[in-house]
Amino acid sequence: MLEHFSNLNEDETKQLLDALPLITVLIAGADGNFEKDEMDWAEKVTHIRSYKLKGEFKTFYEEVDNNFLEKVQYFMDAMPEGVTERTEMIDQRLKALNPILAKLDPAIGSKLYAGFVSFAEHIAKASGGVMGFFSINHAESKLIGLPMLDPIIYEGDEEE
Numbered sequence: 245m246l247e248h249f250s251n252l253n254e255d256e257t258k259q260l261l262d263a264l265p266l267i268t269v270l271i272a273g274a275d276g277n278f279e280k281d282e283m284d285w286a287e288k289v290t291h292i293r294s295y296k297l298k299g300e301f302k303t304f305y306e307e308v309d310n311n312f313l314e315k316v317q318y319f320m321d322a323m324p325e326g327v328t329e330r331t332e333m334i335d336q337r338l339k340a341l342n343p344i345l346a347k348l349d350p351a352i353g354s355k356l357y358a359g360f361v362s363f364a365e366h367i368a369k370a371s372g373g374v375m376g377f378f379s380i381n382h383a384e385s386k387l388i389g390l391p392m393l394d395p396i397i398y399e400g401d402e403e404e
Contacts, residue, residue: 248300248352256344263341263360264290264308265315267390269323270334271367274383276327278320285370287312289363301355331387339392346394354398364388 249257264286272282294302294309323330345353368384 248349249304251347252344256347259337259341259344260356261304261308262315262319263338264363265312265319266334266337267360267364268316268367269319270331270338270387271364271384273320273327273330274368274387276383279370282367282370283316286316286363286367289366293359300352301359304356327383335392338390342394345396350396350398354396357393357396360393361388361390364390 249260252260268283268286269278272278272286290305290309290312294305296302297305319334323333345357348356365388368388
């Protein structure tokens with residue numbers, strides 16, 4: 245099913261699949277409230293990636309898309325209501341992805357990392373602002389680069 249993740253155990257794969265719902269809760273809730281525009285856009289981006297991407301990433305996003313909203317709701321319910329506490333909890337969960345991402349082939353790890361960061365940016369830009377400008381608030385701007393994740397850079401020519 246997820247061939248490029250075959251060297252990961254079941255728990256590590258689950259943690260990667262949970263990353264996008266966690267990023268959604270992190271970014272959408274950064275300012276203290278979950279806006280419908282951000283939640284809807286996160287779902288749309290996940291769905292679009294599930295059929296637009298190729299190869300292993302298509303399969304990965306299909307897996308995430310299968311129960312995306314349920315996972316987001318689960319994390320919203322399970323996490324503390326306070327922004328600081330929730331952010332810290334998600335920060336720790338996402339930091340736990342660093343050794344998992346490091347186990348992947350660098351080409352795969354770098355694309356997955358870039359996809360996570362791009363996903364966070366999409367959510368942050370989904371709401372607020374004037375005609376799409378100034379839509380990223382201060383709380384979101386500190387988180388959208390996902391500073392808790394170690395950047396993975398791969399400069400090969402492999403196309404997925």
